[in-house]
Amino acid sequence: MVSLRTTLLSVAVATIPLLVPTKASATIPQLVCRVFPPNTAPYSGPYCASGTPSASYQLSYQLQNTTGATGFVWTRPAKAHTVESGCGTTNDYCRLRAYSSGADKSFPVSVTVTTAAGTTTYTAEADIPAVCGQVLC
Numbered sequence: 001m002v003s004l005r006t007t008l009l010s011v012a013v014a015t016i017p018l019l020v021p022t023k024a025s026a027t028i029p030q031l032v033c034r035v036f037p038p039n040t041a042p043y044s045g046p047y048c049a050s051g052t053p054s055a056s057y058q059l060s061y062q063l064q065n066t067t068g069a070t071g072f073v074w075t076r077p078a079k080a081h082t083v084e085s086g087c088g089t090t091n092d093y094c095r096l097r098a099y100s101s102g103a104d105k106s107f108p109v110s111v112t113v114t115t116a117a118g119t120t121t122y123t124a125e126a127d128i129p130a131v132c133g134q135v136l137c
Contacts, residue, residue, distance in 0.1 A: 029066040031111055031122035035059055046124035053136050056099045058084060059126040061109050063092040071114040077107045100131035 032045030036058040041048070043062055050057055059080065063072070074087045080096040087094035098107060110123040130137035 027065050031063050031124040033061045033124045033126045035126050049127040053131045057128045059096040059107050061094045068115045069113050073112040075110045080107055102130050104130050
């Protein structure tokens, strides 16, 4: 026969939340990137690439895990044809448009961030493949 004391102890233990140790999330500031297409590409960093043939690509750079930033200075490659959005002194992201050719291309980007602690520069690089017609060269 189960005593009232055993029953109450079992109920008390069952209602205590389990404390499972978890790995601390990364809080190191970094510049990450992704290339569209493919449309499902996650941010990675500081290097990203596409293996999908396309006439043009969106190169998206995002500064992550930075707090207290008061200014951003973006340095973009000349061969990226247009700025789609961001890339300004108040933006923690920069989206560029690049067009494919018969040769692989690299697009290194850097951002210098000003905080109360000083300035720090982060870099990332997006690569797009050579495209011949509608297929990879």
